[in-house]
Amino acid sequence: MHEHSNVSAGVRAGLPLLLPTLALGVSFGVLARPVMGPAAPIAMSILVFSGAAQFAALSVLAAGGGALAAITAGMLLNARWLPMGFAIGPSLRGGPLARAAQGLTIVDASFVIASRGDGSFDRGLLMGATAVQGVAWVSGTVIGVLAGPVLGDPSSLGLDAIFVAFYLALLFEEARHRRAIVAGLAGAAIAFALMPFTPPGVPDHRRVARGPRGPAGRA
Amino acid sequence: VTTAWVVVAVLFAGTAIMRAAGPSPSAGAACRAAGPRRRAWSRPRCLGALVVYETVSAGGQGIELDARLVGLAAAGWRSSCACP
Numbered sequence: 001m002h003e004h005s006n007v008s009a010g011v012r013a014g015l016p017l018l019l020p021t022l023a024l025g026v027s028f029g030v031l032a033r034p035v036m037g038p039a040a041p042i043a044m045s046i047l048v049f050s051g052a053a054q055f056a057a058l059s060v061l062a063a064g065g066g067a068l069a070a071i072t073a074g075m076l077l078n079a080r081w082l083p084m085g086f087a088i089g090p091s092l093r094g095g096p097l098a099r100a101a102q103g104l105t106i107v108d109a110s111f112v113i114a115s116r117g118d119g120s121f122d123r124g125l126l127m128g129a130t131a132v133q134g135v136a137w138v139s140g141t142v143i144g145v146l147a148g149p150v151l152g153d154p155s156s157l158g159l160d161a162i163f164v165a166f167y168l169a170l171l172f173e174e175a176r177h178r179r180a181i182v183a184g185l186a187g188a189a190i191a192f193a194l195m196p197f198t199p200p201g202v203p204d205h206r207r208v209a210r211g212p213r214g215p216a217g218r219a
Numbered sequence: 220v221t222t223a224w225v226v227v228a229v230l231f232a233g234t235a236i237m238r239a240a241g242p243s244p245s246a247g248a249a250c251r252a253a254g255p256r257r258r259a260w261s262r263p264r265c266l267g268a269l270v271v272y273e274t275v276s277a278g279g280q281g282i283e284l285d286a287r288l289v290g291l292a293a294a295g296w297r298s299s300c301a302c303p
Contacts (some may be wrong), residue, residue, distance in 0.1 A: 014255045036223035043224075047231035056269060057226050063276065067225045076265045078237050085241010092242050100239035106243045161290065164273045168294055171266040186272040187264030194270065196281045 010128015013113050018131065021136035022143075024166070028058070029144020032150055035062045045141035048133060049107070052077040055166055072207050084111055091121040104128040132172060 001064050025045065032041035032062060044054055053074035060070040088111065092099045105127050114126035175181045273292045277283035 019230045037221070039230075040221065040223040040227050047227060049229075049236050050234055053286050055282060056265075057230060059269065059273060061223065061226065067222045067229075069221075070226045070232070071229045073269075074226070074266070076235075078230075078234050078299060081234065081237035082241045085238060087241075089242035096243050099242040103239045103242040104235060106238050106241070114232070161287070164270060164287065164291055165294060167266050167273065167289070168291070171237045173294060174263040174266060175271070184263040184267035187267030191271045192275065193266035195276060 005122050005128075007124050007128040007131070008112070010110075010122075010125040010130075013125050013127030013131055014110065014132035015156070017109050017133055018136045021133045022140040025137045025140020026144040026147070027140075027143040028054060029146075030148045031062070031144075032058050032141075033145045033148040041145055042138070042141055045095060046140045046173035049075075049079075050074075050078055051137070051166070052108075052170055081106055087119075088114070088121045088126070092123055102127070107133055109133060 028045065028051070029041055032044070032054075036044070048054055057070040060073050065073075081103075084106055088103070088106060089099065089193040092102045092103070102123065107130050109192050110126050110129040110133065111121075114121040114123070116122060142187045165219075171184055175184055270291070275282050275284060276289045
């Protein structure tokens with residue numbers, strides 16, 4: 001039975017993530033304000049607290065897509081929380097409600113920090129590292145929303161490039177196995193093929209729903 | 220209620236359910252099923268599509284090849300070099 005670190009140890013472990021998360025949050029706030037208004041992006045960062053899902057939903061809304069397309073894009077990226085929760089569940093304590101509450105603290109970087117490498121996870125590191133990122137992400141969004149009007153059009157500053165950079169970084173993290181690479185390339189090819197004919201958001205969803213007979217088909 | 224607030228509300232509920240459901244004991248028992256593996260492949264497919272969309276989309280109206288493609292190639296080359 002492993003000992004769990006206390007939350008303050010997790011906070012210390014998460015401190016290196018403070019500035020990068022803050023910067024990403026600022027980018028999200030700047031980009032989201034013209035599309036969603038001043039309050040919704042801040043509420044989204046507090047309530048959803050998932051960079052990939054938030055950027056995906058924002059991408060669809062910014063391109064003129066509807067709520068359903070934006071929600072689907074966000075939820076497709078959020079589906080990872082379920083298997084991550086499966087993995088981390090045995091390392092958590094308490095009854096169903098307490099475990100569910102602890103599950104709300106799962107984010108990508110904290111999941112990695114809390115992993116002991118033997119299939120178990122350190123609960124204190126998970127919660128502490130998530131707390132640091134939560135503060136940075138929400139603070140960054142607030143700064144971005146407030147600074148947005150001063151900065152002007154985000155695309156004129158090249159800030160919209162953050163979308164591609166962010167997705168590419170996540171994709172490279174995923175592409176450690178041949179099947180994941182094939183899946184990524186298949187998604188890219190299907191999106192490219194559908195883009196001239198379908199409204200915003202649809203290319204993303206089609207490639208997941210149908211996908212070629214690749215890895216998902218064999219799963 | 221605007222579209223943005225609908226997106227925030229539904230994503231909040233969906234994300235909370237996804238995060239909270241995984242650690243429950245009953246969910247853990249079911250995780251050996253093939254479902255999670257299937258979902259695992261949806262993530263790289265979704266990201267691949269988003270990268271392409273953000274790189275060559277002409278504001279949601281077709282395809283436009285411009286400097287973004289060069290930037291993507293440079294970033295991809297740099298990232299692949301950084302991989303062990």
